[in-house]
Amino acid sequence: MIDKRVQTLADALDGVADGCRIMVHGFGVAGVPEALLNALLERGTTGLTIIANGAGRADSAMQKLFAAGRIAKLIASSGRGRSVEPSPFEAGWKAGRVEFEIVPQGIFVERMRCAGAGLGGFYSPVGVGTKLAAGKEVRAIAGRDYVLEMPLTADVALLHAERGDRWGNLSYRYAERNFGPAMATAAALVVAEVDKIVELGDIAPMDAHTPGVFVDRLVEVT
Amino acid sequence: MIDKRVQTLADALDGVADGCRIMVHGFGVAGVPEALLNALLERGTTGLTIIANGAGRADSAMQKLFAAGRIAKLIASSGRGRSVEPSPFEAGWKAGRVEFEIVPQGIFVERMRCAGAGLGGFYSPVGVGTKLAAGKEVRAIAGRDYVLEMPLTADVALLHAERGDRWGNLSYRYAERNFGPAMATAAALVVAEVDKIVELGDIAPMDAHTPGVFVDRLVEVT
Amino acid sequence: MSKGLTRRQMAWRAAQDLADGVYVNLGIGLPQDVSNHVPADREVIFQSENGILGVGPAALPGKEDPGLVDAGGQRVTLIRGAAIFDSADSFAMMRGGHLDFTILGAFQVSAVGDLANWDALEEFRAPIVGGAMDLVFGAKEVRVLMEHNTKKGEPRIVERCLYPLTAAKVVRRVYTNLAVLDITPQGMLAREIAAGLSFSDLQARTGARLTLANDCRPLVAPEL
């Protein structure tokens, strides 16, 4: 019997080690696995590379991880939130304690999909001629310039979904979906926190936005 | 007011010209726009390139198009059905009247997605060292060989969906979805036949598998 | 000297150019207000890059849904006919040329349509590229909506951008509080100028050389 449910957040993070590359789901506040991030903070894991759309809102668990010095590098499309004050991430980056690789958001997600889909790379028109394409191979195809983008992988992906079942099927609420499906395909270990664990069959086949094959563990959070 | 509905199959195919490249949705019998294909046959359009997963079942409208000599080229992953006798496509191909470009199914759909997603090409591990990769650029990435695959576009895509609305949102029934979403992104003109045209709002936001922005015309068929 | 339009009026002005049936992505900040000013007889569909086509008005207090935020973090609603998808599909839609317009904010726009809107090189703050770079390489037409000058009075329309570029030669039209400007092969054309402002006043507040359109009209908007 396939049963990917675990009982505690600590169990969900079992094996997540110092120096891991961790994808973190969410866009703004929607879809952020806040409970897993708080558990990661509690766990004490350090030297992390975080791959997420942004550095997190003020008072978010992610910013607490930055404040606690646990994150060595951020790969993201956004380095700041709407707060007036610089965030712990910004302070760390400006002080040289945190590395920051900024990636256009669509390339960020497409590189994860590329990895999860078993492809070796793709040619993208985005950023040609800008600082963010510096050092990348440029190639003219059918009269337009493209840069070669490479797959983006991780050791772990931390996701949030509204519902999950014991096979790991995940159903996201509206725009909480965002980066979840791509991240679920691109990490070696995929861990989801869900608002509710439901019976097998309760998620309709069309609503399993992330099919269970991609998910390794899920934990219910309240 | 956005209204992509048309009244007749003939209106749906307005402007589809001799020599067009046409993507045809469907896998086996599921999702095939059979009414549009029959209308295409009636229309008399010829010299077509058909981009579809297969050449069509015996007695399908697509095989009738082959039998009528309307199709100059087929790009597909399969050249035969389960019939014991060779099909009109096979007869035409063997006689040199029809060109056949065979493409592995996953590359077939990924090349359409690539076109629809504005990318210039991608590196794929599929087919390396086989006849189907002959002539393609090969590149070693992280110790594995990949071939460069290019976008696949069309003038027209013909789709089938269970439900559609006046904005062009399409909802597919179960596995009728198959190539529909990718084809809808990759063709200049996207035409859908639907079992039922419903009121705007009747397709739930999570069930609009092809958002209306990709669709140009839809027609109800019975 | 005339300050021209208010920020709401600027958003109103940009909204008037959106024809019935167009698909539009709005940048974070001022551009988001454009959706509130589309004439009632037009269906204009707004995309939000976090995975919504058919973003509706802000949610009423107490009616917010945790799953419905837009790219700017606002609690929003969906209109009838909306569709939801993941980020990979959302950016495929944008980059693949399926949206008619993107209307973005900017730090600077150059005379040839270079856009700088992701890194203001601030001493204590980090940059945000978000989806802007994908959008400007993908949308059929790129428009900018911004104040004509910085708070310090410096021009945002310049001969050459000082900040890192989002993209070169992509902006086609700029809406400011003082003017509507088109970037054309013949240079930057003043199409509309705020009431009370002469062309030379406008030129004086602009860091790039402008050309006066033959049919230049006053830039006007209703009280809002």
Next chain:
Amino acid sequence: MSKGLTRRQMAWRAAQDLADGVYVNLGIGLPQDVSNHVPADREVIFQSENGILGVGPAALPGKEDPGLVDAGGQRVTLIRGAAIFDSADSFAMMRGGHLDFTILGAFQVSAVGDLANWDALEEFRAPIVGGAMDLVFGAKEVRVLMEHNTKKGEPRIVERCLYPLTAAKVVRRVYTNLAVLDITPQGMLAREIAAGLSFSDLQARTGARLTLANDCRPLVAPEL
């Protein structure tokens, strides 16, 4: 001479090696029958490349759903926990290494695991590559299920494939009516041989050199 297992028994044998919890794609034809022989105490999830994870048994007559066919064109059902997706996502799942096994039919398999299963070079028929080439480059392990010999008695296991390759060096295990064979760095190893057949009988019906496994066992299956 022994004909070994029936076709149903061959499918049964391949099914016994599928552990609880594995994800499997079955090729068209004989491999599709594998799903009918998984031991009842195991959950094995079958993927169909047209966009189903969790394919169930064939639909009962009169209960067919037009939207539920598998890649072989059979009218199927869904099991509880099934998921539906489009072809791009389906092949991303396959090519990205997310499935544990693919079990395919073949025209020929070589001693080093080369697979030929898409073009039999027939005079009047066209080839089908379908999803086979994607699968063999994507699944974690590739297994073949086929008759040991052609109808004319020619070996399908050969030193070198005569037909165009689907992929080189990808097959790890072959199930036939006569044997279970593993392709190993030390060559092709006979793991199980059909009752009534000696190793030399098997070798005589095989076009590639075999090695007898130390622990070679009889290939047996229940009456089915």
